[in-house]
Amino acid sequence: MLVLMFASVLMVEAYVNAEFAPDSAQTTGGAGSIPESVQNGGPIIDTTNGGARSFGLPKKTIALTFDDGPDPRWTPAIDAVLRKHHVPGTFFVVGTQVARHPDIVRDLVNAGDEIGIHSFTHPQMVKLPKWRQEIEYSHTQMAIVNATGRKSNLLRFPYSSTVAAIDDDNWKLMRDAGRLGYLTILTESDSKDWDKPGVDKILDNATPKDDTGTISLWHDAGGDRSQTVAALDRFIPLMKERGFEFVTVSEGLRRTLAERDPAASVTGNPPATKADRQRGLALTAAIAIADRTVDGLAVLFLIVGVLTVIRTLALFILAARHARKRRSAAWTWGERVTDPVSVIVPAYNEKEGIEAAVQSLADGDHVGGIEVVVVDDGSSDNTADLVRAMRLPNVRVVQIPNGGKPNALNTGVAMASHDLIVMVDGDTVFEKESLGRLVQPFADPRVGAVAGNVKVGNRNSLVARWQHIEYVIGFNLDRRLYDVLRCMPTIPGAIGAFRREALRQAGGMSHDTLAEDTDVTMALCRAGWHVVYEERARAWTEAPATLKQLWTQRYRWSYGTMQAMWKHRRSLFERGPSGRFGRLGLPLVALFGVALPLLAPIIDLLTIYGLVFLDRTETLIAWVAMLGLQFITAAVAFRLDKEKITPLWTLPLQQFAYRQLMYLVLIQSGLTALTGARLRWHKLRRAGTAGAAAPAGVAGVQAVGPVPVVDPVKPLGRDELVRPRGVASVPPNPYLDTPAQRDQDFLQASKHGILP
Structure with missing residues (x-):
């Protein structure tokens, strides 16, 4: 039972600690079976109910999106910049990090930010079987529910980028995700802060070339993000001076849909059910047990x-x-x-x-x-x-x-x-x-x-x-x-x-x-x-x-x-x-x-x-x-x-x-x-x-002849102590x-x- 328990705990820990590279590795590819409406459309892709639609943001709007968090150091620092300038952000989170830092995600939601799913362990999704892909989504969803009491309908695949980079494998991922009720969120402008090119270069990469609305990609985890914090603190005032308004992804989508249907409503983080919260608590508890166990094993290993x-x-x-x-x-x-x-x-x-x-x-x-x-x-x-x-x-x-x-x-x-x-x-x-x-x-x-x-x-x-x-x-x-x-x-x-x-x-x-x-x-x-x-x-x-x-x-x-x-x-x-x-x-x-x-x-x-x-x-x-x-x-x-x-x-x-x-x-x-x-x-x-x-x-023992037969168990009498x-x-x-x-x-x- 002890072996089974430890094996189970270590399997959980191995799963939640899967190492990933930052979002620098991006998929390249092109057409195939991808509908033209998607290839030539915006970064928000809706494949729910078997559809294939894409949307962009209204002009003069920017949705700041942050991948790979939450990070106990850099996510609060980035959110402090957002609060300073009174703008919201959309954070695409990694489930394992949410399970370990639920308070950070909870603070983000309470501050008016939006939460999206970025997978549970940050793998190359196209390399996973379908059942594992669904686990990546559902486990992240459960972690978000446990932290915030809300679900997320927004999904961004690890290592994804722009619409132009969609290939057949990624299109299949998007369709499968749509059947589960997720909207796929890509990007239009990439700050490339993951490469740490310097604050000026990050600003240049993130700045829109015209007045078109854009979903801008940044990172709040995956290494030192001091350049990201500094660049963001300059980027927001510059864009405001140009007349841009900052929105969450779901708010931007609502505004786009409202141009066609004023009654349209989009909720990126709807409330979770009681059953969802219970499952989220169970998952987070399992991860906490695995983390504490492995931490304890590490201490014992040192001892x-x-x-x-x-x-x-x-x-x-x-x-x-x-x-x-x-x-x-x-x-x-x-x-x-x-x-x-x-x-x-x-x-x-x-x-x-x-x-x-x-x-x-x-x-x-x-x-x-x-x-x-x-x-x-x-x-x-x-x-x-x-x-x-x-x-x-x-x-x-x-x-x-x-x-x-x-x-x-x-x-x-x-x-x-x-x-x-x-x-x-x-x-x-x-x-x-x-x-x-x-x-x-x-x-x-x-x-x-x-x-x-x-x-x-x-x-x-x-x-x-x-x-x-x-x-x-x-x-x-x-x-x-x-x-x-x-x-x-x-x-x-x-x-x-x-x-x-x-x-x-x-x-x-x-x-x-x-x-x-x-x-x-x-x-x-x-x-x-x-x-x-x-x-x-x-x-x-x-x-x-x-x-x-x-x-x-x-x-x-x-x-x-x-x-x-x-x-x-x-x-x-x-x-x-x-x-x-x-x-x-x-x-x-x-x-x-x-x-x-x-x-x-x-x-x-x-x-x-x-x-x-x-x-x-x-x-x-x-x-x-x-x-x-x-x-x-x-x-x-x-x-x-x-x-x-x-x-x-x-x-x-x-x-x-x-x-x-x-x-x-x-x-x-x-x-x-x-x-x-x-x-x-x-x-x-x-x-x-x-x-x-x-x-x-x-x-060396020599033979001593036949052994006399006696009763060896019966206690000896007084004389027999001397002569058997x-x-x-x-x-x-x-x-x-x-x-x-x-x-x-x-x-x-x-x-x-x-x-x-």
Whole structure:
């Protein structure tokens, strides 16, 4: 509905903004089927009721006619000259301008001037089909009715001139117009003010050569009309001195007809009916809506441009500063962190990738020791069995009823033995050095959490390549910026590290939003902890391989981000670290994470509009410039991340499909948030290809033999926290197989409502 509405509005705007050249282009031609009475007659042509008559003005009379208005500057200036000399004028108006400046036309009528029709968009009428010609007349008529409450029976075609210039095509136009009740008004003397030849030349062109009555052509729009105003101010007194009288076109025609029939009556602007006024109001309202909409889009386009430039400059400056600082030989987080680490892996139906994920974690080279806690969140496949069958000594498996990812993470934290906690998605594999690098920032006691570098592992499809580009530019480059500004809004669920104390102060992982990682990160920032980015700690994840899966994932992400922003909105007004994050971090997320993506479709919308209705060359140049800016940003991001730039060949294609999908996702998320609808968690299908593009040696999993059959859904009892049912023997686990550890685990789990 939004697309249809905008398309309709833009079509209206394109129609009413059709560009036209001034009346300098005049039709030339001659006879043919044109009656002799018309060829040798006057400039007023009557083809109503199937007739073919022409009339001129009486001697010593001049009808001043003005084309192409109204213009908000020049029409009032010209009318002021007419009022000064107490003479009337006949204004042949363009309908689109009447709709936009109805008050000017209303003032003209109130002052005694006459209004004629000059088409709605000023096209070459002979090139239009008949139905479009009639629309040009009727729409202008409706605009005049709305402005004045009166209609017009006078019509002058754009680019028309004298009787001598009528050709067969124009004669057909006149006959068709006559069937609709219009009198065609041509000219006899042309001031040629459209050419701006100078005041003296305009006077010479407009001055009659004898005492014959004349319809004189001037212009009150279409450019600078200062020469017209000056010439008119001299022309009227000169003609009055010669004894000429100034009349409107209909008054001149009445006088001509009165010479034959004293009772003849001519009304150029008869009153309109109520139905005519209603139609006029509807048309004017539609144009006003289109104008305001496009004006608003232009403002938003400017905002988008400014935001894009600001974001690009900020990324270049701050990301480059971040990279230079980290590359410095003197850079260090402090003393090497050798404390043991507990890795929490929440898993729900992750059989495709869980073995590779767990193997990569268990094989990490962190010198302090690694404990892996796999929390099976009520999986209906054999996720837990696959992990148990691997028989890794530093891996623990806990099965709980399905309660959502935050509950699984909190369970893992409760079961963890150490104070440094790493949280990893079940479809993510780590490089061997990643765990050790990820926890090094904890050498700084102010650091409460660390975001790692997420990489797309499955880059074989076009959709996945686009996400790879997005991860490098939109996520990892942004994290460098947020790191420098100390307002990191999100630690990715695929690779993030936390101090247990920081998690405790933040209240743990919350069910309040669908983006628990963003929620907890914002809470940490508000609590005063530093949240930093360690780009050397890399994890490889499996991105959605289809547009449908991508939609599902991003819908949840964007909606969850909006929820988290709303949840932490009070930080905007608080003091201390919370206020600092609220007045820096939240606006950045709102501007660059929500507003800019929401407004970005305007670029594409106006690009299409420009290609169809405006200058194609200028539009293409602007679009290519925007694409070039994105290429530069992408090249910088790929260089900082030490990625090959080969995938960037898909960036132009990304503009035509991927970006539009992201627009719609964000719009849907916004509407969901505004309506208060609830969104459930959607599980994505995995293919176990997270490590497909990872360096050699990452996530290699060997076969471990048959998997024992157990019930994975039923909650485990106290003893089964240690030794799963159905497994004959399990290698000793230094973290589990002690009575004291078992009692502690059972008590911790009971506090979290994990066990019956």
